[in-house]
Amino acid sequence: MATREQKELQPIDKMSPIWDSLAQGEREYLREHTLFQTFRKGEMIYCCGDKPKYLVCLVSGMVKIYKDGFSGNRPQIVRIAKPGDVFAYRAFFAKELYCNNATALESTTAYLVPVEVIWQIIQSNNKLAMVFLHFTAQRIGVSDNRTMSLTQKNVRGRLAEVLVHINENFGIDADTGFMHCKLSREDLASLANMTTSNAIRTLSTFSDDGLIEVSRRAIKILDEEKLRRVSRVE
Amino acid sequence: MATREQKELQPIDKMSPIWDSLAQGEREYLREHTLFQTFRKGEMIYCCGDKPKYLVCLVSGMVKIYKDGFSGNRPQIVRIAKPGDVFAYRAFFAKELYCNNATALESTTAYLVPVEVIWQIIQSNNKLAMVFLHFTAQRIGVSDNRTMSLTQKNVRGRLAEVLVHINENFGIDADTGFMHCKLSREDLASLANMTTSNAIRTLSTFSDDGLIEVSRRAIKILDEEKLRRVSRVE
């Protein structure tokens, strides 16, 4: 008898604590109007200039959210979404068009909630409004801190910060210790605002110094304390 | 008969459209529990690590909101608040301590609304929650765009952007055309993430090139179109 490895697909309102305050009727309304969609690797989920149509709740896979670079400059990854993450709602609440892009980093599935559905529920559910307010307020802090890191830390400090962040937020393989999130050097560079060359070079020196172990795209942190120190002071 | 130059002090709920959705009872409650305070030039309004106690609504003067620099680095001005602006609420909604500082750039007066009062009203006034959600969502966008500017534009582009922004948001003297907001070179540098030397030097070249006119701290934009172009492409 084959064991069922594949996890049962949870309904949208069980995917994130964002929906905890929803009443039963609201949950049903949400479920009924939510789409489920698959994206293949590299596929665009939304892009800069689009009018926000859906809030996205990631079910499986990984999505990079990135801004196009100014005139000839490299694009910059703002953040990477993982299963359970809810995104693509900022522009809607700000009453703006999207000003960044989202593409699947690997084969990905997601719930798409039409913004009208969110609007409908949030108008009469103050708790939901407060949850989104809490989230957006936190994200301002994250964004302002990111600005500080990208402008005041040097290349080593920025890359160390990115590695520690990925390690913390995407987890590591229980057996090998390698990080689950395997990004190309180019994407690491884009996250840490540096050239791909510098990302590659700095990974090499981190590896030479025994801070990390590198095998292709897989990275294992060997000395987290030291890496954090590099992230703090450089 | 002496003309009354001094404007009558407006009540808090007339200071910003943020409060437009408040019912009469809520307005009275807000007014009754709001403090009015004066800050002299350089005085701190709140600082990094403090627990948020008040939402601040600026009545007169100017306030700089800035983050301390990492280990030995220069502080960075996040934004400058002007009369009518409401600030100091992000950390409260994010359930965090302040992670930046606010000091008066000149003699300043402000309404201080205890966060419990905000909480009380927002719990039962969905419209107010939506207004704050709209504001915070917008500010994430501003912050992310700021990150792009500070990391991808060169010194000239960054300073040009700051000048255009100040010109637009703080207005100019009707007679002379000089900008109302007169910052020290150090503060301009802090806004544009560069050394004071570079801000001074770049102002000189802008002046030499006929883009601006400089007289002490006062600056007048002579060729806004060209300055915008510098801001966009450099």
Place this chain on the structure above:
DNA sequence: GTAAAATAATGTTATAAAACATAAATTTAT
């Protein structure tokens, strides 16, 4: 009004990171 402090103006040097170049390794497509 004068001295002291802070701010502004420039010139010079040092340096971190980008740009460029080339080659090796890996992945993808046929």
Place this chain on the structure above:
DNA sequence: ATAAATTTATGTTTTATAACATTATTTTAC
């Protein structure tokens, strides 16, 4: 399986900006 394309690895050069240094000007304090 082989070729083509992409990604990774390093070495070298160039460049933008910080750091440093000095002087002039302006503001503040007594």
